[in-house]
Amino acid sequence: MPFQLEIVSPERRAFTGPVDLVVVPAIDGELGILPNHARLISALGTGELRIKSAQGELALLISGGFIEVRADKVVVMADLAEHSDEIDEAKAVEARRRAEADVDAVHEPIDLARARAALQTALMRERIAVRRRNRG
């Protein structure tokens, strides 16, 4: 009995369709949603969102935002949502290097926080790319 999942980011609607299971990186650990889950709202961290559906498995990089489980559907409102097959590993590695350099370069606390968040996203992006390659 699949349920409706929608993933939206400020830039676009990244996914919509029926799924059997979705695992999201909530702010304090992973959260798996199966059909008929209780109504819930949670803040999201940075990490891999996994979907299992009749069409197979799908992974997305998401960062920030919220998940809302409603009676009729589940909505993920992420600040950032990228499909794993859109991620280019070489570019991801490059972006991570840049993010590391940024963290070393800045000193203002607010810039440092931003640079660290960017680095975390970049690391996660690289990890998803590597995992996808290993899977085949």
Place this chain on the structure above:
Amino acid sequence: MATLREVRRRIGSIRNIAQITRAMQMVAASRMRRAQESILLARPYADELRDALARVTAAAGEDLDPLLARRPVQRIGLIMVTTDRGLVGSLNSNAVRTVLRWITGRLEGSQPTPEVAAITIGRKGRDSLRRAGIPIAAHFAGLGYHPSFAEVTAIARLVTDDFLAGTYDQIVIAYSAFQSTLVQRPVVRAILPIEPSALDAAEEASNDEYLFEPSPQAVLSRLLPHAVAVDIYRAVLENNASEQSAQMIAMRSATDNAHELIDDLTLVYNKTRQATITREMIEIASGAEALAG
């Protein structure tokens, strides 16, 4: 009567103008497609977020977060979104007129009279509001054709902090909402304090069973500032799509007008030429007749 050379020169210069406006029309058209696409893609997110917010605030109660606090309004912060550049037809003047009318209505209707200060995004709005005598508290320009969410977040943080500090008791935003390539509608909307929108009874009844991870306060304290940023981001994208559409239309009608003018002048040119030839013929004919006589 204009001389032939003058008319020819005018036709030439108008043809150059037509070429420029035509090029600008093409550029605006391609920017317009991207800008329209990005607002159409951003709308589902903004709508979902606002829906979620309405349900969550209703479930969690309104006293839970300072961003929901309603105070007597003594100072209003007005975020005015306009374009940086002109050549967009009546887009900015319509938006500014709507805002000034809104301010007048707002000031008349309430006691004591609230003060209004503007936070402007876009040069044109700043210039107009300054001329209208409205104090400008902050100004942002150069968001460009692809405004990013990160840039807008900084503006959102500024107004949210000002609201929390009590600098403003209400924040409203004014922009040109994009409806279609031909229609843009100026809008003035309150964004802070956040209004939990009306919910139907059935939904409200089932709301108490909401689970909050990690806690209602924690969720709200992230969700609310984020919602403000999304509201502003949406306004900026709407305005950007409106700008490109209005510019495309303005440049198209400028090109059309130039072509019309060229047609008219070509007629004048031909008539003048005709008249000159006729006059010369008469001179030659009468000269010949005089000699023959």
